[in-house]
Amino acid sequence: MFKVNGINHITIRVSNLEKSVTFYMNVLGAKIVHKGNTDIYLDVGGVWLCLLEIKDAKPMDRNQIGVDHFAFTVSKEHFPKAVLLLREQNIEITRGPIARGGGDTISFNDPDGNEIEFFTGSLEERMKNWK
Template identity: 45%
Template sequence: MKVTGFSHVTIRVSDLDRSLAFYCDQLHMTLRHRGRTDAYLEWGIAWICLIQKEGAVRAGEDSCGVDHIAFYIAEADFQDVVQHLREQGIPIVRGPVKRGQGWSVNFLDPDGTQLELHTSTLDKRMEVWV
């Protein structure tokens, strides 16, 4: 088996309408398909599936599973995006902070899934760690 790259992430949500508003309005993802309990969003070359699960509970730091999902953002846009997150009252849980050779900010979606915006690449991070 030869894996050739990242495809997508599926995120469980408790309220599809609320999550769609967040991911489309705040993160400017493009809605490509809306089903009864799922939605497919595009952001650059990556895509995300939101799937509504009845009885889903808010994500927590002590549960197993995905720790956070990070997305690349150009450094030139970073400070404006951080300001936008603050103005919209989106909970920032870490940062903004310089990590390696890039800037990061971690924040929560409406169900508590931690998302990160990061301005660097893995190659740049490895320059610092090696």
């Protein structure tokens, strides 16, 4: 058996690289790590996101198998600022803000409809609330 140490990076297919980079930088505070011809690697709080541009991409059906969403940890102190930023940027909020699973949560979509969540709780707190 071997040990997995963590997530190395997450690759997200996008239809417009520049539009998506701007979104992730403005909303998540992402920093560019590498820029290729059709991809850009971003650092978001120590997590690498690779945005991979797919020309003529079609949105996934919500009932299709695949990644449902990804969540970023935000401190309780910074959560209200994150909510305010989403509202100021006119980003459609798909759920929340609500208290759920041992923390505060808010969900929204990137320009291509990939769902993102900000969550203030820990895995341990969430598991106490899921039985």
